Amino acid sequence: xxxxxxxxxxxxxxxxxxxxxxxxxxxxxxxxxxxxxxxxxxxxxxxxxxxxxxxxxxxxxxxxxxxxxxxxxxxxxxxxxxxxxxxxxxxxxxxxxxxxxxxxxxxxxxxxxxxxxxxxxxxxxxxxxxxxxxxxxxxxxxxxxxxxxxxxxxxxxxxxxxxxxxxxxxxxxxxxxxxxxxxxxxxxxxxxxxxxxxxxxxxxxxxxxxxxxxxxxxxxxxxxxxxxxxxxxxxxxxxxxxxxxxxxxxxxxxxxxxxxxxxxxxxxxxxxxxxxxxxxxxxxxxxxxxxxxxxxxxxxxxxxxxxxxxxxxxxxxxxxxxxx
Numbered sequence: 001x002x003x004x005x006x007x008x009x010x011x012x013x014x015x016x017x018x019x020x021x022x023x024x025x026x027x028x029x030x031x032x033x034x035x036x037x038x039x040x041x042x043x044x045x046x047x048x049x050x051x052x053x054x055x056x057x058x059x060x061x062x063x064x065x066x067x068x069x070x071x072x073x074x075x076x077x078x079x080x081x082x083x084x085x086x087x088x089x090x091x092x093x094x095x096x097x098x099x100x101x102x103x104x105x106x107x108x109x110x111x112x113x114x115x116x117x118x119x120x121x122x123x124x125x126x127x128x129x130x131x132x133x134x135x136x137x138x139x140x141x142x143x144x145x146x147x148x149x150x151x152x153x154x155x156x157x158x159x160x161x162x163x164x165x166x167x168x169x170x171x172x173x174x175x176x177x178x179x180x181x182x183x184x185x186x187x188x189x190x191x192x193x194x195x196x197x198x199x200x201x202x203x204x205x206x207x208x209x210x211x212x213x214x215x216x217x218x219x220x221x222x223x224x225x226x227x228x229x230x231x232x233x234x235x236x237x238x239x240x241x242x243x244x245x246x247x248x249x250x251x252x253x254x255x256x257x258x259x260x261x262x263x264x265x266x267x268x269x270x271x272x273x274x275x276x277x278x279x280x281x282x283x284x285x286x287x288x289x290x291x292x293x294x295x296x297x298x299x300x301x302x303x304x305x306x307x308x309x310x311x312x313x314x315x316x317x318x319x320x321x322x323x324x
Contacts, residue, residue: 010053013051017110026089026110029097041105183204190252190255212299228244228251305322
């Protein structure tokens with residue numbers, strides 16, 4: 001999991017957070033519940049009484065992650081990301097977090113998705129930056145490194161792109177949903193162009209907090225078989241596959257055809273090395289459909305290959321080859 005550090009309050013209180021393109025609200029644990037804890041990772045807790053810029057009107061806050069509820073109250077305070085200081089930022093000061101976060105080394109989440117006004121969601125951190133003129137453009141971009149030894153070079157750029165982190169031109173595609181980073185994929189294929197999957201097109205969403213590339217079973221299972229991966233039993237809802245680590249040098253690229261352009265994903269990005277094993281980044285589960293169409297969730301295994309630009313102003317998303 002890729003995470004970063006933010007600060008909340010005056011004086012500043014630091015938190016480890018993930019930046020989530022599939023949700024909008026921001027939340028961190030609160031010390032209002034003195035018994036709030038996790039069995040594995042003990043999170044930092046926001047101390048509202050220690051911040052002279054805090055305001056909490058007592059309005060309830062709740063949201064759902066993977067059918068699990070997060071509850072607390074809505075607060076406002078100064079939030080700092082890098083060198084950008086955002087005043088009067090609303091966020092959830094939560095007192096209950098589900099067990100799915102127990103083994104993730106994070107305190108909370110900063111949402112970078114689209115606000116759901118029907119649910120009464122306040123403007124998220126990035127929207128607040130844009131409305132206050134704190135960034136040059138309504139664009140943010142992700143670069144995710146390959147988690148090799150030597151420290152992280154991963155970057156979240158707010159207000160534009162970092163030209164040092166990608167090569168070539170961007171392939172842009174318009175969004176197909178009003179409140180999601182969702183777009184159309186023409187098809188998925190192996191580098192040879194002979195083995196084609198989702199040939200009639202499908203929908204996809206970029207998910208910065210998902211480790212895998214999750215696709216429909218009718219495509220992912222034969223794709224893994226063609227790549228030489230075998231099924232492996234792992235805890236959780238996903239069907240996963242594993243490679244022989246000695247075969248990695250001969251694995252072909254997998255191409256995503258987006259807006260007529262070929263985006264080639266290398267095995268260096270879609271193979272996940274973990275505890276001496278080589279897992280396939282292509283996984284599946286039941287129900288990978290959205291609005292009657294096949295659906296792919298493109299997580300970190302995809303984003304490592306492509307520098308990804310999220311353009312809220314033009315309602316589009318752009319991909320360029322990541323520079324590693």
